[in-house]
Amino acid sequence: xxxxxxxxxxxxVAVFKLTADxxxxxxxxxxxxxxxxxxxxxxxxxxxxxxxxxxxLLVEDNxxxxxxxPILGLPEFRSSASxxxxxxxxxxxxxxxxxxxxxxxGTGALRIGADFLHRWYNGVNNAATPVYxxxxxxxxxxxxxxxxxxxxxxPYHYWDAAKRGLDLTGLLDDLEKAPEHSIFILHAxxxxxxxxxxxxxxxxxxxxxxxxxxxFPFFDSAYQGFASGNLEKDAWAIRFFVSQGFExxxxxxxxxxxxxxxxxxxxxxxxSKDNENLTRVLSQMEKIVRTTWSNPPSQGARxxxxxxxxxxxFAEWKDNVxxxxxxxxxxxxxxxxxxxALGTPGTWDHITQQIGMFSFTGLNPxxxxxxxxxxxxxxxxxxxxxxxxxxxxxxxxxxxxIHEAVTxxx
Amino acid sequence: xxxxCxxxxxxxVAVFKLTQDxxxxxxxxxxxxxxxxxxxxxxxxxxxxxxxxxxxLIVHDDxxxxxxxPILGLPEFRSSSSxxxxxxxxxAIREDRxxxxxxxxGTGALKMGAEFLRRFYxGSNNTKTPVYxxxxxxxxxxxxxxxxGFEDVRPYKYWDAEKRGLDLSGFLRDLESCxERSIFVLHAxxxxxxxxxxxxxxxxQIAEVMMxxxxFAFFDSAYQGFASGNLDKDAWAVCYFVSMGIExxxxxxxxxxxxxxxxxxxxxxxxARDADNLKRVLSQMEKIVRTTWSNPPSQGARxxxxxxxxxxxFSEWKDNVxxxxxxxxxxxxxxxxxxxSLGTPGTWDHITDQIGMFSFTGLNSxxxxxxxxxxxxxxxxxxxxxxxxxxxxxxxxxxxxIHEAVTxxx
Numbered sequence: 024x025x026x027x028x029x030x031x032x033x034x035x036v037a038v039f040k041l042t043a044d045x046x047x048x049x050x051x052x053x054x055x056x057x058x059x060x061x062x063x064x065x066x067x068x069x070x071x072x073x074x075x076x077x078x079x080l081l082v083e084d085n086x087x088x089x090x091x092x093p094i095l096g097l098p099e100f101r102s103s104a105s106x107x108x109x110x111x112x113x114x115x116x117x118x119x120x121x122x123x124x125x126x127x128x129g130t131g132a133l134r135i136g137a138d139f140l141h142r143w144y145n146g147v148n149n150a151a152t153p154v155y156x157x158x159x160x161x162x163x164x165x166x167x168x169x170x171x172x173x174x175x176x177x178p179y180h181y182w183d184a185a186k187r188g189l190d191l192t193g194l195l196d197d198l199e200k201a202p203e204h205s206i207f208i209l210h211a212x213x214x215x216x217x218x219x220x221x222x223x224x225x226x227x228x229x230x231x232x233x234x235x236x237x238x239f240p241f242f243d244s245a246y247q248g249f250a251s252g253n254l255e256k257d258a259w260a261i262r263f264f265v266s267q268g269f270e271x272x273x274x275x276x277x278x279x280x281x282x283x284x285x286x287x288x289x290x291x292x293x294x295s296k297d298n299e300n301l302t303r304v305l306s307q308m309e310k311i312v313r314t315t316w317s318n319p320p321s322q323g324a325r326x327x328x329x330x331x332x333x334x335x336x337f338a339e340w341k342d343n344v345x346x347x348x349x350x351x352x353x354x355x356x357x358x359x360x361x362x363x364a365l366g367t368p369g370t371w372d373h374i375t376q377q378i379g380m381f382s383f384t385g386l387n388p389x390x391x392x393x394x395x396x397x398x399x400x401x402x403x404x405x406x407x408x409x410x411x412x413x414x415x416x417x418x419x420x421x422x423x424x425i426h427e428a429v430t431x432x433x
Numbered sequence: 434x435x436x437x438c439x440x441x442x443x444x445x446v447a448v449f450k451l452t453q454d455x456x457x458x459x460x461x462x463x464x465x466x467x468x469x470x471x472x473x474x475x476x477x478x479x480x481x482x483x484x485x486x487x488x489x490l491i492v493h494d495d496x497x498x499x500x501x502x503p504i505l506g507l508p509e510f511r512s513s514s515s516x517x518x519x520x521x522x523x524x525a526i527r528e529d530r531x532x533x534x535x536x537x538x539g540t541g542a543l544k545m546g547a548e549f550l551r552r553f554y555x556g557s558n559n560t561k562t563p564v565y566x567x568x569x570x571x572x573x574x575x576x577x578x579x580x581x582g583f584e585d586v587r588p589y590k591y592w593d594a595e596k597r598g599l600d601l602s603g604f605l606r607d608l609e610s611c612x613e614r615s616i617f618v619l620h621a622x623x624x625x626x627x628x629x630x631x632x633x634x635x636x637x638q639i640a641e642v643m644m645x646x647x648x649f650a651f652f653d654s655a656y657q658g659f660a661s662g663n664l665d666k667d668a669w670a671v672c673y674f675v676s677m678g679i680e681x682x683x684x685x686x687x688x689x690x691x692x693x694x695x696x697x698x699x700x701x702x703x704x705a706r707d708a709d710n711l712k713r714v715l716s717q718m719e720k721i722v723r724t725t726w727s728n729p730p731s732q733g734a735r736x737x738x739x740x741x742x743x744x745x746x747f748s749e750w751k752d753n754v755x756x757x758x759x760x761x762x763x764x765x766x767x768x769x770x771x772x773x774s775l776g777t778p779g780t781w782d783h784i785t786d787q788i789g790m791f792s793f794t795g796l797n798s799x800x801x802x803x804x805x806x807x808x809x810x811x812x813x814x815x816x817x818x819x820x821x822x823x824x825x826x827x828x829x830x831x832x833x834x835i836h837e838a839v840t841x842x843x
Contacts, residue, residue, distance in 0.1 A: 025706035026649070026680045030553045033716040036504070036723060060500060068498040082492045088478040090470060091694045094446070127537065127726035134725055143440045163723060170724040204436075239436065270436050284501045285731040296435035306443040313446060313573060314580040315544055315725065316537035321695040322732035 037162060041401050050399040054417050056408040057401050059215070059380050060284060061347050064414045071282045071343040073336055077326045087325075092318045094309045096125020096290075100324040103331035104290035108244060108258055108273055115265055119298040124291040124308045125319045129245045129276030130163060132291035136241060136272045137171035138311045139304070144239065145204040150174045153205040155197065157181035159405060161215045161243070164208055179207065182217045187373045187385055189219050191228075198232040204239065211244035211273070212257040213379020216407035220250075220378055226260045230267050240264055245276040250379040252348035254341065270295050277327050279380065280344050286323025347411075351380060354413040358382075361422035367429050382408050390428040398424035447572065451811050460809040462830055466822040467811050469625070469790050470694060471757050474824045481692045481753040483746055487736045497735075502728045504719045506535020506700075510734040513741035514685055514700035518621075518654055518668050525675050529708040532715050534701040534722065535729045539655045539686030540573065542701040543618075546651060546682045547581035548721045549714070554649065555614045560584045563615040565607065567591035569815060571625045571653070574618055589617065592627045597783045597795055599629050601638070608642040614649065621654035621683065622667040623789020626817035630660075630788055636670045640677055650674055655686040660789045662758035664751065680705050687737050689790065690754050696733025757821075761790060764823040768792075771832035777839050792818050800838040808834035 035043070041057040063069050081087065095101065101123035106116070115121045126132035137154075145152045150172050156164045158178035165176050179201075180193025198207070209229075214220055221229060233240060242261050250257045261273055277288035293308075295301040312318070330336040359374040374382055386394070386406040394400040400421055402408045413421060445453075451467040473479050491497060505511065511533030516526065525531050536542040547564075555562045560582045566574045568588035575586050589611075590603025608617075619639075624630055631639060643650060652671050660667045671683055687698040701718075705711040722728070740746045769784040784792050796804070796816040804810045810831055812818045823831060 025710040026554065027705055027710040027714050029557075030710070030713045030717055032713045033720045035716075036719070039504070058501075068500050070498050074499070078492050082488050088480050089484070089693050089695045090478045091468075091688075094449070127730070130723075130727035131725070144436065147439070163727070166720070166724040170721075278501075283499050285499045285728070287726060287728070287730040295437055300435040300437040300440070303440045303442045304437050306445070307440055309446070310443045310576075311580075313540075314576045315541070316697060317540035317573070318695070318697070320537070320697040320730040320733065323730065 038403065041403065045401045048399055052417070052420055053399040053401070054412060054421055055401045056412040056421070057403060059279070059409050060411065061279065061282060061380070062411045062414070064350065066412070066414050066417070069282055069347070071340070073330055073339040073343050074281060074283065074326055076339075077329050077336065080329065081325055089321070092125070092321055092324075094312050094318050095123070095305065096319045097321065097324045097328055099332060100328035101125055101290060103328055104275055104277070105292045107254060107331060108247065108261055108275055108292055109265060110255070110258070110262055113262065113265065115294055120295045120301050122293045122295070122301045122305045124293070124305070124312065125324055126274075126289040126291050127287040127316065127319065128278055128289040129243060129274050130167065130289070131287065132274035132276070132289040133164070133167045133243065134171060135308060135311055135315070136274055136291050137168045137173070139308055140206060140239070140241075141172040142311075143307060144206070153177055153202055155179040155201060155205055155207045157208070157210065157214070159216055160208065160210075164243070181214075182219065182383065184385070187370075187383070189221055189225065191221070191225055195228065195232055198229065198236060198238065201236065201238060203237045206239045206241055207233065209240055209242050209260070211242045211247065211261050213246035213250035213381070215245070215379070216381050216403065216405055217383040218377025218379050218381045219383070221260070223259060223263070226263055230264055230269070234267060234269065240269055240271040242271065242273040244273055246279055246379050247275070248280045248341070248344040249348055252345045252352070254344075265294055277323070281327055281330075281340070283323045283326065286326070287320060288323035288327050351410045354410045354418065355382070357418055358410075358413060358422060361418065362425060365422060365426045367426040369429060380409055380411055382410055384408055384425070386425070386428060390432045393428045393432045394424055398427065400424045448813065451813065455811045458809055462827070463809040463811070464822060464827050464831055465811045466818040466831070467813060469689070469819050470821065471689065471692060471790075472821045472824070474760065476822075476824050476827070479692055479757070481750070483740055483749040483753050484691060484693065484736055486749075487739050487746065490739065491735055499731070502535070502731055502734075504722050504728050505715065506533070506729045507731065507734040507738055509742060510738035511535055511700060513738055514687075515702045517664065517741060518657060518671055518683055518685055518702060519675060520665070520668070520672060523672070523675065525704055530705045530711050532703045532705070532711045534703070534715070534718050535734055536684075536699040536701050537697040537726065537729065538688055538699040539653065539684050540577065540699070541697065542684035542686070542699040543574070543577045543653065544581065545718060545721055545725070546684055546701050547578050547583070549718060550616060550649070550651075551582040552721075553717060554616070563587055563612055565589040565611060565615055565617045567618070567620065567624070569626055570618070570620075574653070578618075591624075592629065592793065594795070597780075597793070598786075599631055599635065601631070601635055605638060605642060608639065608646060608648065611646070611648070613647045616649045616651055617643065619650055619652050619670070621652045621657065621671050623656035623660035623791070625655070625789070626791050626813065626815055627793040628787030628789050628791045629793070631670070633669060633673070636673055640674055644677060644679060650679060650681040652681065652683040654683055656689055656789050657685070658690040658751070658754040659758055662755045662762070664754075675704055687733070691737055691740075691750070693733045693736065696736070697730060698733035698737055761820045764820045764828065765792070767828055768823060768832060771828065772835060775832060775836045777836040779839060790819055790821055792820055794818055794835070796835070796838060800842045803838045803842045804834055808837065810834045
């Protein structure tokens with residue numbers, strides 16, 4: 024008899040199961056539009072040229088060693104990462120009320136932030152504070168906050184399936200009705216999975232209600248630079264909220280915009296009312312980090328830090344990011360044109376209106392199943408596709424496949 | 434009014450505060466015998482030559498990219514890590530009942546194991562299962578298990594201050610009288626902070642009681658190779674327990690034996706009754722990992738995997754490890770010799786009897802304070818010193834300081 028005989032088999036994470044199925048599929052024209060990682064037009068992973076360059080610099084630098092980083096991480100990484108999000112000249116920096124925790128990717132940043140809020144926000148260990156995540160949202164948001172101890176995770180209206188756009192009325196309604204001090208997970212840009220972001224005017228309205236109702240903004244920023252190709256533009260919402268005097272968290276990921284997925288480079292930016300509060304918050308963050316991973320991994324943070332802190336490398340990086348963003352925009356453009364040219368029923372404007380890596384196609388589960396089983400085109404059950412999975416070589420096949428799915432399957 | 438106004442200032446982690454104070458100290462003869470990291474005879478950090486070599490190989494290997502690792506980590510790292518502690522020819526490995534979870538250093542491995550046990554061991558979410566940690570133990574053990582949700586973390590007798598050795602009868606008494614199914618955190622070798630390990634005969638006794646009383650063995654293995662200079666010797670206790678057919682966890686760290694402190698290289702080795710139970714356990718581990726860091730960092734794991742899987746590099750690594758272990762042994766021998774020749778009161782055999790990086794000097798807190806404040810020799814309040822902080826240049830000064838502390842302070 025095993026000590027583990029009552030341990031149930033957990034279902035696999037959907038997006039990784041999709042990729043596993045894709046790998047096993049031997050169909051010559053198979054296409055993977057599942058997991059969110061950038062691909063070149065040859066459908067290969069891309070190590071950014073600036074990353075390759077910096078890795079070489081690091082390995083030749085004999086002044087570097089492998090001594091433990093501070094608990095909160097590499098100082099020059101933390102500050103440059105927060106600057107990328109908030110802007111170098113953000114008054115909040117001069118006011119000394121911005122701090123950061125180097126974390127394990129966006130997930131790690133969300134988790135440390137969630138653990139902190141569970142212990143210290145809206146009372147002490149108040150597991151009952153509602154946490155609102157968008158409907159739909161990244162599949163892991165719910166799990167992260169649940170495992171941090173929150174008992175009440177709720178959806179807020181976001182995606183309007185009928186009009187294929189933002190359900191602003193629903194969203195604002197939820198903001199008005201949420202208990203005061205509720206936590207709201209906001210996607211800074213390039214909403215995952217819908218690719219639909221509020222406009223600047225809409226963000227202003229959202230902020231107004233959140234301020235009035237004392238709601239806590241927790242931004243998830245995984246695609247800065249990747250969404251529009253412009254770092255500042257993609258950070259507009261975050262910066263607006265900070266300018267409105269909010270105290271907030273930003274979970275930043277450098278997985279996508281640096282292509283450093285597997286080095287787990289993230290940063291939790293903390294914006295507080297003043298330095299005194301910030302100091303106490305960071306001291307408690309240290310305690311949480313210490314019992315989770317002790318101190319963070321160096322390699323990815325060094326690469327990002329070196330890049331962000333060198334004007335030349337920074338410029339090269341922005342270029343690399345634009346390369347990725349531009350290819351995505353091209354694929355959006357071409358996919359829509361082809362569907363229009365095929366006369367595929369429905370409107371396809373959302374493909375070019377949506378922003379970032381993903382498109383919420385509007386395909387229903389049956390149509391998705393058809394695509395996977397009959398056409399060997401792999402996408403999420405929600406109808407989400409990763410535009411990066413499209414290439415000049417497969418885009419005709421994919422358009423045809425979508426056309427078939429829409430016309431044959433209801 | 435800040436939303437963080439009720440957040441308390443957390444006390445700093447003692448060992449890092451010590452290093453901070455050391456860094457701020459201007460005294461020319463200051464010595465840091467605090468934090469547990471290897472130092473050369475020049476008092477400098479040491480990047481292992483084999484690590485430097487492998488880092489260069491990695492950066493020049495264009496087949497490598499930065500795509501996400503699997504949730505459980507780099508497969509070749511996981512398997513070679515488990516092999517290093519259990520032995521290449523381990524029957525348990527052959528029987529397919531050993532699995533690994535790549536984690537963020539030893540801390541991350543302990544954390545993942547603790548989170549799993551809280552959810553699934555001895556019932557479901559049984560937070561009341563007692564967790565026993567040695568008295569004394571690594572300062573972070575308690576907090577890792579508490580933060581994983583365990584409500585009852587207790588000490589088991591370990592260090593006998595009188596005789597400066599293992600309190601075996603106290604230890605065995607605690608094993609006999611604790612609730613069945615309690616979890617025991619065991620140091621695989623080079624006990625931190627006492628440097629005092631059970632002998633093989635003593636381990637056999639410990640194992641017998643643990644099996645009879647159905648206690649769960651959770652090994653912490655942070656110093657394999659570092660303790661005696663021999664990998665197999667340092668893994669004897671873990672292997673012995675596995676050979677007894679029990680199910681257990683082993684949290685492995687490669688921070689010290691690879692000098693890869695800041696890349697966070699760890700592995701949670703899981704030994705289950707059979708492949709089926711292992712499979713279900715690993716599936717649940719994936720869920721826990723997913724909401725903590727999603728998937729682990731690549732760099733450190735690649736370095737270790739490449740090294741362990743190449744006979745030449747493996748051999749070079751063992752050599753590097755022996756270099757470190759031998760220097761520690763030399764410092765032990767010299768410190769004892771010097772204290773004896775100074776005629777410092779007390780017996781100093783424990784300095785050479787103890788094993789690994791640390792020595793539990795037996796200095797009391799007043800004497801420690803004297804060392805730190807008057808002599809600028811920094812050590813932990815418990816009297817623990819890091820032997821690696823000793824060098825041929827400072828050993829006389831340290832020996833004299835200890836002599837003064839013992840003779841002038843009671």
